[in-house]
Amino acid sequence: xxxxxxxxxxxxxxxxxxxxxxxxxxxxxxxxxxxxxxxxxxxxxxxxxxxxxxxxxxxxxxxxxxxxxxxxxxxxxxxxxxxxxxxxxxxxxxxxxxxxxxxxxx
Amino acid sequence: xxxxxxxxxxxxxxxxxxxxxxxxxxxxxxxxxxxxxxxxxxxxxxxxxxxxxxxxxxxxxxxxxxxxxxxxxxxxxxxxxxxxxxxxxxxxxxxxxxxxxxxxxxxxxxxxxxxxxxxxxxxxxxxxxxxxxxxxxxxxxxxxxxxxxxxxxxxxxxxxxxxxxxxxxxxxxxxxxxxxxxxxxxxxxxxxxxxxxxxxxxxxxxxxxxxxxxxxxxxxxxxxxxxxxxxxxxxxxxxxxxxxxxxxxxxxxxxxx
Amino acid sequence: xxxxxxxxxxxxxxxxxxxxxxxxxxxxxxxxxxxxxxxxxxxxxxxxxxxxxxxxxxxxxxxxxxxxxxxxxxxxxxxxxxxxxxxxxxxxxxxxxxxxxxxxxxxxxxxxxxxxxxxxxxxxxxxxxxxxxxxxxxxxxxxxxxxxxxxxxx
Numbered sequence: 001x002x003x004x005x006x007x008x009x010x011x012x013x014x015x016x017x018x019x020x021x022x023x024x025x026x027x028x029x030x031x032x033x034x035x036x037x038x039x040x041x042x043x044x045x046x047x048x049x050x051x052x053x054x055x056x057x058x059x060x061x062x063x064x065x066x067x068x069x070x071x072x073x074x075x076x077x078x079x080x081x082x083x084x085x086x087x088x089x090x091x092x093x094x095x096x097x098x099x100x101x102x103x104x105x106x
Numbered sequence: 107x108x109x110x111x112x113x114x115x116x117x118x119x120x121x122x123x124x125x126x127x128x129x130x131x132x133x134x135x136x137x138x139x140x141x142x143x144x145x146x147x148x149x150x151x152x153x154x155x156x157x158x159x160x161x162x163x164x165x166x167x168x169x170x171x172x173x174x175x176x177x178x179x180x181x182x183x184x185x186x187x188x189x190x191x192x193x194x195x196x197x198x199x200x201x202x203x204x205x206x207x208x209x210x211x212x213x214x215x216x217x218x219x220x221x222x223x224x225x226x227x228x229x230x231x232x233x234x235x236x237x238x239x240x241x242x243x244x245x246x247x248x249x250x251x252x253x254x255x256x257x258x259x260x261x262x263x264x265x266x267x268x269x270x271x272x273x274x275x276x277x278x279x280x281x282x283x284x285x286x287x288x289x290x291x292x293x294x295x296x297x298x299x300x301x302x303x304x305x306x307x308x309x310x311x312x313x314x315x316x317x318x319x320x321x322x323x324x325x326x327x328x329x330x331x332x333x334x335x336x337x338x339x340x341x342x343x344x345x346x347x348x349x350x351x352x353x354x355x356x357x358x359x360x361x362x363x
Numbered sequence: 364x365x366x367x368x369x370x371x372x373x374x375x376x377x378x379x380x381x382x383x384x385x386x387x388x389x390x391x392x393x394x395x396x397x398x399x400x401x402x403x404x405x406x407x408x409x410x411x412x413x414x415x416x417x418x419x420x421x422x423x424x425x426x427x428x429x430x431x432x433x434x435x436x437x438x439x440x441x442x443x444x445x446x447x448x449x450x451x452x453x454x455x456x457x458x459x460x461x462x463x464x465x466x467x468x469x470x471x472x473x474x475x476x477x478x479x480x481x482x483x484x485x486x487x488x489x490x491x492x493x494x495x496x497x498x499x500x501x502x503x504x505x506x507x508x509x510x511x512x513x514x515x516x517x
Contacts, residue, residue, distance in 0.1 A: 004158075005152060005157055005158060005161065007152035017472035017473050021152050021153060023152070023153065023155065023157070023158060025158045027312065027313075028312075030458075030481070032458050053470070056470075058468065058470045058471065059465070059466070059467065059471065060465070060466040061463055061464065061465050061466070061476075061478075062463065062464040062466075063463055064459060064461045064462055064463060065458075065459060065481070066454060066457050066459065066461070066462040066463070066480050066481045066482075067462065067463055067478060067479070067480060067481070068312070068429060068430040068431070068478075068479040068480055068481050069155075069312035069313070069429070069430070070155040070158060070312070071478070071479075072153060072155070072477075072478055072479050073476065073477070073478050074153075074476065074477040074478070075465070075471070075475075075476045075477075076471055076472050076473045076475060077470055077471055077472060078470055078471070078472040080470070140426065141422055141424075141425075141426055142422075143422050143432045144426060146432075147430075147432070292509075293509030294426065294509065309426065309427035309429050309430040310427055310429060312429055312430065363426035363427040
């Protein structure tokens with residue numbers, strides 16, 4: 001199943017600022033909705049997104065229920081060296097998704 | 107005398123334009139009525155939430171299922187070629203069933219008949235994923251809906267449903283979508299109701315959904331009885347709407363408010 | 364799925380109107396501008412927040428409050444000595460004031476980020492940037508959230 005969609009340039013020049021687009025599949029249930037019978041639907045959200053570049057954390061986002069379903073986050077980073085970008089989303093009910101993308105920096 | 111004839115002619119023309127269909131040159135996709143930001147969400151496939159479903163569909167395409175242990179790919183190969191244009195001409199006449207079927211129904215027919223697997227439920231994650239994956243293969247193509255003697259009666263039935271007053275508000279689809287498109291309805295602009303982007307990611311649903319789901323929403327909004335998923339009335343209406351949009355560019359997966 | 368009675372249907376249609384996914388008729392006690400100030404205070408402490416340097420972009424008129432594109436950026440050289448440490452976003456009328464907190468470092472190259480948020484109602488959205496010199500800067504945008512015309516039933 002497609003948990004996440006990452007968009008990272010496959011190659012970049014050293015020192016270039018690249019833009020990373022991330023999209024993760026998640027309903028982001030706010031915890032404020034009720035069923036037609038009035039029962040509250042419990043909160044179930046992604047709480048944390050962390051991006052690491054060759055093991056070093058370069059970006060982090062703390063999410064609350066006001067982030068729309070299927071969280072979409074676009075952020076920049078400097079292409080410092082070739083290697084792997086790792087993306088991890090964690091949240092309620094043990095939600096955990098990890099993806100990675102390779103980048104060649106010349 | 108000539109002035110009177112001209113005046114009568116003008117009134118007749120005005121009346122027929124009001125009660126009739128949108129002239130082909132004036133047809134515009136729902137895309138044109140959206141904000142710049144929502145359009146950007148549709149255009150950029152790395153930002154379009156429906157892409158998550160497309161990717162799931164691509165995985166399902168490869169999965170062997172059912173008693174026959176067959177994957178879609180086993181018969182259809184690479185969807186990029188085999189499914190190109192398919193969604194842009196559905197609903198299509200199915201000789202075995204003696205009537206047009208929608209893309210979802212066609213997918214389920216394959217599942218039951220050829221994969222010997224149970225049909226997927228309407229609006230289930232898997233059916234939406236497969237449908238949007240197949241629909242994606244027609245993105246950018248013109249909607250192609252030729253009509254022949256076999257499909258004409260169903261097209262006429264669909265048109266009749268579109269033009270028939272229904273429900274507590276005694277409204278017909280055509281009154282909003284043929285006669286008053288472009289005007290505001292409680293903060294939203296009324297589109298012309300061309301199914302150019304289905305299955306869509308609808309912001310209101312926060313999910314991908316089918317054209318039938320949207321049609322049922324509309325019927326409920328009109329305070330009319332919503333036909334069941336897969337009902338002939340809905341498939342005929344789909345057929346009519348696709349025919350009405352013939353030649354327009356297929357945009358699936360679309361994003362709509 | 365049809366409702367059991369017309370009253371139930373009308374309540375569902377009226378109550379869900381405009382608040383989309385958040386589905387509330389009565390605004391709960393915590394969703395007020397004061398709650399937002401309190402949430403901001405938790406982040407900045409006693410430090411002064413100066414308007415400026417932050418650019419917050421949201422569509423002025425939103426088609427659907429469930430998914431609203433938001434972009435925020437801060438003028439900064441993003442060097443080790445002078446960079447943006449974090450950007451926090453708040454709303455004044457959502458049930459909860461916190462929206463998201465982004466943490467940056469000099470490796471970002473640029474202090475800019477985009478996402479999609481939910482807005483329960485026409486309201487102000489505030490972005491607060493925390494710089495490496497511990498100063499705080501803010502931007503506020505007012506957004507009009509329209510109601511979906513034809514609401515879905517379940």
